[in-house]
Amino acid sequence: MATFTLNPRRRGRPAPELIFGDLWPYDPAPETADPKLLARYGLFINGRFTPAKSGQVFDSINPATERKLAELARAGTADVNAAYAAAQRAFDTTWGRMPGRERAKYLFRIARLLQDRAREFAVAETMDGGKPIKESRDFDVPMAAAHFFYHAGWADKLDYVAPGRRVAPLGVVGQVIPWNFPLLMCAWKLAPALAMGNCVVLKPAETTSITALKLAEIIQDADLPPGVVNIVTGAGEVGAAVMGHRTAAKVAFTGSTEVGKSILRSLAGTDQKMTLELGGKAANIIFDDAPLDQAVEGVINGIFFNQGHVCCAGSRLLVQESIAGRVLAKLKQRLQVLRVGDPLDKNTDLGAINSREQLRKITALVKAGVREGAELYQPACVLPARGWYFRPTLFSGVTMSQRIAREEIFGPVLSILTFRTPEEAVEKANNTAYGLSAGVWTDKGARILKLATELKAGVVWANTYNKFDPASPFGGYKESGFGREGGRQGLLDYCRLA
Numbered sequence: 001m002a003t004f005t006l007n008p009r010r011r012g013r014p015a016p017e018l019i020f021g022d023l024w025p026y027d028p029a030p031e032t033a034d035p036k037l038l039a040r041y042g043l044f045i046n047g048r049f050t051p052a053k054s055g056q057v058f059d060s061i062n063p064a065t066e067r068k069l070a071e072l073a074r075a076g077t078a079d080v081n082a083a084y085a086a087a088q089r090a091f092d093t094t095w096g097r098m099p100g101r102e103r104a105k106y107l108f109r110i111a112r113l114l115q116d117r118a119r120e121f122a123v124a125e126t127m128d129g130g131k132p133i134k135e136s137r138d139f140d141v142p143m144a145a146a147h148f149f150y151h152a153g154w155a156d157k158l159d160y161v162a163p164g165r166r167v168a169p170l171g172v173v174g175q176v177i178p179w180n181f182p183l184l185m186c187a188w189k190l191a192p193a194l195a196m197g198n199c200v201v202l203k204p205a206e207t208t209s210i211t212a213l214k215l216a217e218i219i220q221d222a223d224l225p226p227g228v229v230n231i232v233t234g235a236g237e238v239g240a241a242v243m244g245h246r247t248a249a250k251v252a253f254t255g256s257t258e259v260g261k262s263i264l265r266s267l268a269g270t271d272q273k274m275t276l277e278l279g280g281k282a283a284n285i286i287f288d289d290a291p292l293d294q295a296v297e298g299v300i301n302g303i304f305f306n307q308g309h310v311c312c313a314g315s316r317l318l319v320q321e322s323i324a325g326r327v328l329a330k331l332k333q334r335l336q337v338l339r340v341g342d343p344l345d346k347n348t349d350l351g352a353i354n355s356r357e358q359l360r361k362i363t364a365l366v367k368a369g370v371r372e373g374a375e376l377y378q379p380a381c382v383l384p385a386r387g388w389y390f391r392p393t394l395f396s397g398v399t400m401s402q403r404i405a406r407e408e409i410f411g412p413v414l415s416i417l418t419f420r421t422p423e424e425a426v427e428k429a430n431n432t433a434y435g436l437s438a439g440v441w442t443d444k445g446a447r448i449l450k451l452a453t454e455l456k457a458g459v460v461w462a463n464t465y466n467k468f469d470p471a472s473p474f475g476g477y478k479e480s481g482f483g484r485e486g487g488r489q490g491l492l493d494y495c496r497l498a
């Protein structure tokens with residue numbers, strides 16, 4: 001272990017030891033804003049917070065400390081029925097009849113109130129889900145506000161969504177979202193539905209419902225008519241009740257391919273509309289003419305962003321054989337200086353894994369990778385004693401048949417494969433059941449354009465990764481689902497055309 005005495009602020013204090021490699025210890029820099037959490041949250045139905053009819057509750061846990069944050073109501077069928085009845089009433093009496101320019105005012109209000117309370121929301125999001133504060137502060141919360149602003153701008157221009165056609169809202173929409181971007185997924189789901197004039201029953205994930213309920217506070221403050229947005233909390237069976245309700249004119253689901261398929265089966269034969277945003281196993285492809293440092297930074301961002309809890313994570317790296325050794329060395333170096341730990345610390349790069357269950361899944365797949373013969377690399381970082389954490393992990397020498405190359409890990413684990421020709425890269429990238437996203441790193445514009453058409457992925461990033469914009473539609477091919485969120489295409493999924 002090395003020591004250093006360089007920091008003048010530390011003069012007179014014992015020289016701290018470097019934890020590993022060249023990682024300098026920083027003083028703790030915790031974000032201190034008050035997340036303003038209540039001890040207990042009800043269901044948000046018809047504009048009011050109410051306990052579940054059964055009186056049942058469950059705990060929301062902070063994955064970084066394993067401590068309870070708040071008690072949430074567990075909805076039952078009667079509560080889901082009440083939420084749908086409120087939504088249908090609001091659609092028939094207010095929201096569905098309101099001119100778009102009036103709906104826009106409410107959406108602008110929600111966006112601005114969210115900006116006003118941005119720090120509070122960022123801290124709440126980090127405490128509930130485990131993601132680093134710099135991500136919730138700089139990505140999740142601003143991007144959620146941006147989605148409301150963007151769709152507020154559309155609400156009085158809906159005649160341009162499908163030029164030459166008239167658009168009409170569908171009615172009541174049921175929505176179920178996952179735990180990886182809790183507030184942002186609320187915004188992705190609510191903003192286009194509301195802009196179009198639909199009313200909503202939404203279920204957040206059991207482990208991350210708090211920011212959805214805080215958004216309900218904003219919805220109250222924005223004076224949205226009661227029943228336009230209803231939020232019911234609970235686990236998978238509540239999700240199934242929301243997705244299977246006969247009142248829903250459309251259901252929108254984001255989550256795993258497995259649950260998505262079961263929803264698809266249960267709705268077969270009905271006339272309900274449906275969009276599914278499911279899993280992914282994206283390839284990030286580096287050619288030998290790419291600017292390597294930039295590419296390595298993009299690969300790191302692509303897989304370690306939000307602990308790899310990202311459906312479009314670049315979880316497979318395809319690197320051209322001639323530069324594979326250099327890229328691997330650079331990646332290892334970069335991994336050594338990633339800071340893993342307290343998500344509320346502003347210096348933290350990787351926070352906590354969202355749940356014990358997810359940690360178990362990641363651990364099992366990594367063990368499978370080792371068993372199947374891939375070469376494992378993990379930096380020797382010290383993980384906090386409490387909470388659910390996983391070291392950033394690289395696997396080299398991976399082959400297409402191994403589970404770590406095929407299955408979605410949804411954790412900070414990168415599988416590295418090599419290729420020789422562009423054709424081989426495309427073939428390997430497309431050799432997956434999924435098709436959500438891909439990345440290409442090369443100096444040649446023509447190659448980017450060619451690959452963008454050949455890669456079967458809803459999004460192809462070129463010389464960058466994980467870039468989002470509310471105007472840019474997002475969605476999958478194959479088992480990654482169907483339908484788009486964002487942009488004009490996203491709005492088309494929330495309307496009837498006449």
Ligand code: NAP
Pocket residue numbers: 176177178179180203204205206207234235236237238239240241243254255256257259260262263276277278279280310311312408410436476480481
């Ligand atoms: P999940 O298990 O499918 O859960 C997603 C949501 O569905 C949660 O709210 C869950 O409730 C609920 N649910 C569970 N069983 C259900 C059922 N039978 N019927 C209806 N709803 C049900 O997925 P996850 O593990 O939370 O999320 C990770 C997955 O989401 C990954 O596969 C990821 O790729 C995918 N994802 C996709 C996108 C995209 O845009 N394509 C974005 C983000 C995530 P509880 O969790 O409360 O039990």
Ligand code: MG
Pocket residue numbers: 060061062063127128129207208209
């Ligand atoms: Mg939680």
